[in-house]
Amino acid sequence: PLPWPRSFLLKSLEQVRKIQTRNSELLEQLCATYKLCHPEELVLLGHSLGIPQAPLSRCSIQALQLTKCLSQLHSGLFLYQGLLQALTGISPELAPTVDMLQLDVANFATTIWQQMESLGVAPTVQPTQSTLPTFTSAFQRRAGGVLAASHLQSFLETAHCTLNHLV
Amino acid sequence: ESCGHIRISVPVVRLGDPVIASCTISPNCSKLDQESQILWRLQDGPNQPGDRQRRLPDGSQESTITLPHVNHTKAFLSCLVPWANSFQVLDQAELQAGYPPASPSNLSCLMYLTTNSLVCQWEPGPETYLPTNFTLKSFRSRDDCQYQKDSILDCVPEDGQNTCSIARKHLILYQNMVIWVQAKNMLGTSESPKLCLDPMDVVKLEPPVLQAVDISPDLIPYQPGCLWLSWKPWKPGEYIEQECELRYRPQLRRANWTLVSHLPSSEDQFKLCGLHQAPVYTLQIRCIRSPLPGLWSSWSPGLHLRPT
Amino acid sequence: ESCGHIRISVPVVRLGDPVIASCTISPNCSKLDQESQILWRLQDGPNQPGDRQRRLPDGSQESTITLPHVNHTKAFLSCLVPWANSFQVLDQAELQAGYPPASPSNLSCLMYLTTNSLVCQWEPGPETYLPTNFTLKSFRSRDDCQYQKDSILDCVPEDGQNTCSIARKHLILYQNMVIWVQAKNMLGTSESPKLCLDPMDVVKLEPPVLQAVDISPDLIPYQPGCLWLSWKPWKPGEYIEQECELRYRPQLRRANWTLVSHLPSSEDQFKLCGLHQAPVYTLQIRCIRSPLPGLWSSWSPGLHLRPT
Numbered sequence: 001p002l003p004w005p006r007s008f009l010l011k012s013l014e015q016v017r018k019i020q021t022r023n024s025e026l027l028e029q030l031c032a033t034y035k036l037c038h039p040e041e042l043v044l045l046g047h048s049l050g051i052p053q054a055p056l057s058r059c060s061i062q063a064l065q066l067t068k069c070l071s072q073l074h075s076g077l078f079l080y081q082g083l084l085q086a087l088t089g090i091s092p093e094l095a096p097t098v099d100m101l102q103l104d105v106a107n108f109a110t111t112i113w114q115q116m117e118s119l120g121v122a123p124t125v126q127p128t129q130s131t132l133p134t135f136t137s138a139f140q141r142r143a144g145g146v147l148a149a150s151h152l153q154s155f156l157e158t159a160h161c162t163l164n165h166l167v
Numbered sequence: 168e169s170c171g172h173i174r175i176s177v178p179v180v181r182l183g184d185p186v187i188a189s190c191t192i193s194p195n196c197s198k199l200d201q202e203s204q205i206l207w208r209l210q211d212g213p214n215q216p217g218d219r220q221r222r223l224p225d226g227s228q229e230s231t232i233t234l235p236h237v238n239h240t241k242a243f244l245s246c247l248v249p250w251a252n253s254f255q256v257l258d259q260a261e262l263q264a265g266y267p268p269a270s271p272s273n274l275s276c277l278m279y280l281t282t283n284s285l286v287c288q289w290e291p292g293p294e295t296y297l298p299t300n301f302t303l304k305s306f307r308s309r310d311d312c313q314y315q316k317d318s319i320l321d322c323v324p325e326d327g328q329n330t331c332s333i334a335r336k337h338l339i340l341y342q343n344m345v346i347w348v349q350a351k352n353m354l355g356t357s358e359s360p361k362l363c364l365d366p367m368d369v370v371k372l373e374p375p376v377l378q379a380v381d382i383s384p385d386l387i388p389y390q391p392g393c394l395w396l397s398w399k400p401w402k403p404g405e406y407i408e409q410e411c412e413l414r415y416r417p418q419l420r421r422a423n424w425t426l427v428s429h430l431p432s433s434e435d436q437f438k439l440c441g442l443h444q445a446p447v448y449t450l451q452i453r454c455i456r457s458p459l460p461g462l463w464s465s466w467s468p469g470l471h472l473r474p475t
Numbered sequence: 476e477s478c479g480h481i482r483i484s485v486p487v488v489r490l491g492d493p494v495i496a497s498c499t500i501s502p503n504c505s506k507l508d509q510e511s512q513i514l515w516r517l518q519d520g521p522n523q524p525g526d527r528q529r530r531l532p533d534g535s536q537e538s539t540i541t542l543p544h545v546n547h548t549k550a551f552l553s554c555l556v557p558w559a560n561s562f563q564v565l566d567q568a569e570l571q572a573g574y575p576p577a578s579p580s581n582l583s584c585l586m587y588l589t590t591n592s593l594v595c596q597w598e599p600g601p602e603t604y605l606p607t608n609f610t611l612k613s614f615r616s617r618d619d620c621q622y623q624k625d626s627i628l629d630c631v632p633e634d635g636q637n638t639c640s641i642a643r644k645h646l647i648l649y650q651n652m653v654i655w656v657q658a659k660n661m662l663g664t665s666e667s668p669k670l671c672l673d674p675m676d677v678v679k680l681e682p683p684v685l686q687a688v689d690i691s692p693d694l695i696p697y698q699p700g701c702l703w704l705s706w707k708p709w710k711p712g713e714y715i716e717q718e719c720e721l722r723y724r725p726q727l728r729r730a731n732w733t734l735v736s737h738l739p740s741s742e743d744q745f746k747l748c749g750l751h752q753a754p755v756y757t758l759q760i761r762c763i764r765s766p767l768p769g770l771w772s773s774w775s776p777g778l779h780l781r782p783t
Contacts, residue, residue: 011649017714035211035243044255107648139259
């Protein structure tokens, strides 16, 4: 498959860094405000709430498949944009960070989608959001947010490695 | 369905009061070892067991804990269980502590003719540590403010401000209105004493502009130690009948003011003589609505003049 | 039913253009002497008769006047009749004159990372003397800005401002968008040339903070005429890969800058030597997004240091 153009790689790397910076701000705020500082302590809750984790298997350096990696990147970003939706309305203090994060994630998904279109590998129809977990308490919504943000952070870590490897 | 659920006696308590919380783990929470000890964590404090843990008839485990004195104004209480070599947070409750609002005090209002609004301010009283809403309430009354003629108007101050501005369209000038402040939070409600006032009786009047008048010698024979002054009432309040006061003193250390009272609010040529104590005198004027009730304006800025 | 009625050819004309107006007095206007001469008055000018007055088939009287050159940007034209020993104004029309808007020029935009908004400004062009609305229009496009992907967004500036701020939620970063300004008044519409830009390519970058680094002599052997510097990228833009430039000069009259290019955006210990011309040197740094396109930040404030 066609190699990814350098400007796409550089822009994507910048977007990854931008989202990582804001995402760690969000995790810090969730820790400072709600004392939810250890995502590993919420694994059980995550299972019961059904918080999904987006796969990036086709982007790992060892098993890199460019086209499939692009579509995994796009679907993952699309999923996290939806999951972050769960965080809106948690508190006025968090809202600005969450809103900006969602926009940055959505814009990065657009960059990926446009690249897929340029390479002629974009599906004809944009993906639709799968059913998102529902939260029955403020705590569940906060815990869901911490899990979504920490999954997003590791998702971005992998993406950063791949993009760095390719640039 | 999530495994654990916290219930608290009261989510908002007075600072220092106790709180009792219970955390229940449902039996159908498959992933958990049903016999595990339920632990509690306040904020990011140590994990500590509850006062008592028991199995309920339906098979669920329930731990109860009493926090004798809540001294965080805002804190998160988590319920955990050991899991693998870490812990799992099952639920988290938000605790708030503070005080019910004291009665707001020193309520006072001024009518501003420039903005045509009645601005009231008050002292909120001691910190309550809880989100507390202040509302300036008012209704139109008859002369003695004994009974309510209109519906109550709520004036909600901007965030955190202890002042509120009632717009002209909500005011009926020359009629008495009853005004007070209500403070409300999760622990209670309080009200300030009620004011009974007509907005026009609390007009914030500005002083006239005091000016020296040059009297040409050929008009009036020269007289040493005299000054001629003129003043006009402040434009926005010129329809208000006022009475004014002039004060003057020589520019000397520890000089006292001399007061001239019951002056009209407009004067083209006011003669002041007997000013021999110093080369320069400082003069100021202020006015008050009169004979109708009103508030003194501030003194005008000092005018420094050389008597003849 | 009012007695007189004015009709104008065009209520808004170009300055200097003519205007034709007619005033008709209906026959059933009882109080008026049907034969009276209809008069005209522009603003508070003299009453003057029309060019022509005639009786219409339905019995009403019609006077017509041509104002050859309207040179008031805003004026009132009244239609009167003599009455008793005065005049009666029967109707009045508002006349406006000015110019159609020229194309707004020098449209430029900057993306502010602190407010997360794209702020564009432009020059409105010469005064039109008419209420003129400026609207900043934009739509998302693909790489070459040839065709429109989204609906057009209208950004309406605050009154009289020639700048408008597009909020983050309306922006798709890293995608090209087409931006232009439209000016519209009663006499016409004009548009600025279109810009095609990705907001991230016009980020308003701030320079790093340049600092001196104290190097303890036992760590690094003493070297005369040297300085150690450190800098970190501006926090809001730290995710942007940048390249920086340092300039320095001795504090002497007419000293020239020396430039050090292609520096990284973050440096803990940067050694600068050969500084023997003066006891104190002034240093500044600026950065630009690189290798992706961007704009130079301003120079950092001057740092005045004493070389070893």
